[in-house]
Amino acid sequence: xxxxxxxxxxxxxxxxxxxxxxxxxxxxxxxxxxxxxxxxxxxxxxxxxxxxxxxxxxxxxxxxxxxxxxxxxxxxxxxxxxxxxxxxxxxxxxxxxxxxxxxxxxxxxxxxxxxxxxxxxxxxxxxxxxxxxxxxxxxxxxxxxxxxxxxxxxxxxxxxxxxxxxxxxxxxxxxxxxxxxxxxxxxxxxxxxxxxxxxxxxxxx
Amino acid sequence: xxxxxxxxxxxxxxxxxxxxxxxxxxxxxxxxxxxxxxxxxxxxxxxxxxxxxxxxxxxxxxxxxxxxxxxxxxxxxxxxxxxxxxxxxxxxxxxxxxxxxxxxxxxxxxxxxxxxxxxxxxxxxxxxxxxxxxxxxxxxxxxxxxxxxxxxxxxxxxxxxxxxxxxxxxxxxxxxxxxxxxxxxxxxxxxxxxxxxxxxxxxxx
Numbered sequence: 001x002x003x004x005x006x007x008x009x010x011x012x013x014x015x016x017x018x019x020x021x022x023x024x025x026x027x028x029x030x031x032x033x034x035x036x037x038x039x040x041x042x043x044x045x046x047x048x049x050x051x052x053x054x055x056x057x058x059x060x061x062x063x064x065x066x067x068x069x070x071x072x073x074x075x076x077x078x079x080x081x082x083x084x085x086x087x088x089x090x091x092x093x094x095x096x097x098x099x100x101x102x103x104x105x106x107x108x109x110x111x112x113x114x115x116x117x118x119x120x121x122x123x124x125x126x127x128x129x130x131x132x133x134x135x136x137x138x139x140x141x142x143x144x145x146x147x148x149x150x151x152x153x154x155x156x157x158x159x160x161x162x163x164x165x166x167x168x169x170x171x172x173x174x175x176x177x178x179x180x181x182x183x184x185x186x187x188x189x190x191x192x193x194x195x196x197x198x199x200x201x202x203x204x205x
Numbered sequence: 206x207x208x209x210x211x212x213x214x215x216x217x218x219x220x221x222x223x224x225x226x227x228x229x230x231x232x233x234x235x236x237x238x239x240x241x242x243x244x245x246x247x248x249x250x251x252x253x254x255x256x257x258x259x260x261x262x263x264x265x266x267x268x269x270x271x272x273x274x275x276x277x278x279x280x281x282x283x284x285x286x287x288x289x290x291x292x293x294x295x296x297x298x299x300x301x302x303x304x305x306x307x308x309x310x311x312x313x314x315x316x317x318x319x320x321x322x323x324x325x326x327x328x329x330x331x332x333x334x335x336x337x338x339x340x341x342x343x344x345x346x347x348x349x350x351x352x353x354x355x356x357x358x359x360x361x362x363x364x365x366x367x368x369x370x371x372x373x374x375x376x377x378x379x380x381x382x383x384x385x386x387x388x389x390x391x392x393x394x395x396x397x398x399x400x401x402x403x404x405x406x407x408x409x410x
Binding site for chain 2: 047051053054063064065066067069070073074087091092095097099101102103105106107110113114119123127134135
């Protein structure tokens, strides 16, 4: 059971992070259901499951888990499609999943939040561009980010890179753009993306 | 084998992230050795193990893994001291370890990097304060952040909070300060902290 916002503004539709969970479930053929939680009024039930008051969180039997990263790693335990079972492949998928969060998203989210809110001369633009450049340098020799195959790390990394790409921070990074294009062309992403668009469109009716 | 910088400027000494790994190894009684990698000249060997050019990374047999989060989770597999083995406790320790990285550090690192570089009116100060407040709200009813016991999530969360605390962003958050004080009073942290100070002091000789 994946809990997601019932509504978000137009801008982020198609980019809300729960798409990562839906992509993983679609890709691995895991049964899942989606339930809405209020975006505008984050009540005690929400805080009890997600103390920071964000989305998504998921429930799996008596386990409740929040944040897209831990949720993805939890789902990855259920399916070898998402995470190799050999220790080396597993370590690679783990490190690149978290690198998406803590190396790239740590600098890209403050960058785009500030950019979209109209801030000029965003202080960490150089910092982000430098990290994207380092990441770009490893991509020409690999089709997937970890373990020489599709893993949960591609779901995370591709998804983290979509915002810098659509906001034109990756123009000089051809291999990086090709990597994102390749991953978002996969059927499970398309399905998850269409579902997210439809979910929020329905909220407007 | 933990690879760490051979030198860093005075300011961050005692705060460099590899302290998280050392704390985990000390706490769990895992054998480890530390080797230096050049801070000023990050060569091809470094990039081969850590493509983003940061520290720390670790080697464990034929597994090489980078970033403090994945390294901690890798070490946590080796010892129940660091991570409970029941699925619910494991999910909690996992989510709070990554929440340290992606909920708190994502806003706190850009905040303190900018603050220390002299930027005025840091745009994400409110964002960080709001998240620290949410975290603070869960602390009065728990001694440890996850699973009603010490876990790897306390190593991560305490460590992530040390910078906002020392830079006076937590003055109104008494339970949060008490949580950090309690965790850094633990012998394994003290040992890891003393080791880090000594390691960098030796580099000056």
